Amino acid sequence: xxxxxxxxxxxxxxxxxxxxxxxxxxxxxxxxxxxxxxxxxxxxxxxxxxxxxxxxxxxxxxxxxxxxxxxxxxxxxxxxxxxxxxxxxxxxxxxxxxxxxxxxxxxxxxxxxxxx
Amino acid sequence: xxxxxxxxxxxxxxxxxxxxxxxxxxxxxxxxxxxxxxxxxxxxxxxxxxxxxxxxxxxxxxxxxxxxxxxxxxxxxxxxxxxxxxxxxxxxxxxxxxxxxxxxxxxxxxxxx
Numbered sequence: 001x002x003x004x005x006x007x008x009x010x011x012x013x014x015x016x017x018x019x020x021x022x023x024x025x026x027x028x029x030x031x032x033x034x035x036x037x038x039x040x041x042x043x044x045x046x047x048x049x050x051x052x053x054x055x056x057x058x059x060x061x062x063x064x065x066x067x068x069x070x071x072x073x074x075x076x077x078x079x080x081x082x083x084x085x086x087x088x089x090x091x092x093x094x095x096x097x098x099x100x101x102x103x104x105x106x107x108x109x110x111x112x113x114x115x116x
Numbered sequence: 117x118x119x120x121x122x123x124x125x126x127x128x129x130x131x132x133x134x135x136x137x138x139x140x141x142x143x144x145x146x147x148x149x150x151x152x153x154x155x156x157x158x159x160x161x162x163x164x165x166x167x168x169x170x171x172x173x174x175x176x177x178x179x180x181x182x183x184x185x186x187x188x189x190x191x192x193x194x195x196x197x198x199x200x201x202x203x204x205x206x207x208x209x210x211x212x213x214x215x216x217x218x219x220x221x222x223x224x225x226x227x228x229x
Contacts (some may be wrong), residue, residue, distance in 0.1 A: 004159075006159075020126055031215060033217075041221060042120070042205070042220055042221045042222070043160075043205075043207075043217075043219040045216055045217070048215065048216060050215065053198045058216065068123075077191035087143065090159055090160065092160075098222070104165045104219060105150065105162065105207075106158075106162060107152075107159035107160040107161070107162075108159050109158055109159045110157075110158065110159050112157075
């Protein structure tokens with residue numbers, strides 16, 4: 001079955017540590033996205049990538065970094081510069097390439113990150 | 117800047133009732149609008165996507181309408197069931213884009229026996 005796999009499901013970060021969240025998709029989608037979800041708030045876009053080797057900052061990119069070396073993979077690193085990393089992180093993908101309009105976004109099951 | 121509002125924030129209905137969830141957005145120049153469902157601790161499941169040229173979309177007991185000129189969409193759920201209990205979110209592309217979505221904060225629905 002095609003879908004988006006996020007791992008791990010739960011992750012704990014120590015002070016000053018960088019952690020990486022994995023996102024893999026086998027839907028052959030060109031575009032991939034990372035969102036952050038906090039209680040009582042809507043999803044907020046961290047980074048997105050429309051094609052391999054290219055990505056753009058979203059609304060809350062500070063303290064995060066990404067790479068897009070393969071079409072299937074879009075890992076997110078939460079750096080020590082992100083002072084409030086505790087949240088639910090969701091990865092999504094959509095087809096359509098550069099056009100992108102009219103393509104629904106499909107989501108993984110998320111990673112819950114907490115601070116130790 | 118696109119802003120999305122969903123009312124009500126929470127809703128409890130008895131099984132079998134028909135119900136309407138509301139979504140409003142500030143910038144009517146959108147490419148499409150998408151409705152999602154989110155179960156506790158899970159990711160989002162896409163329910164319906166309405167293109168800007170369409171007025172409604174249907175999938176089973178779900179019907180979503182779109183009125184771009186007034187900046188509103190509604191999700192109609194017919195004959196609600198306990199399994200419909202979840203948070204429902206709507207999302208539209210951010211102003212000037214086709215891909216970056218702006219989400220509402222959702223309506224938390226509980227369907228009781």
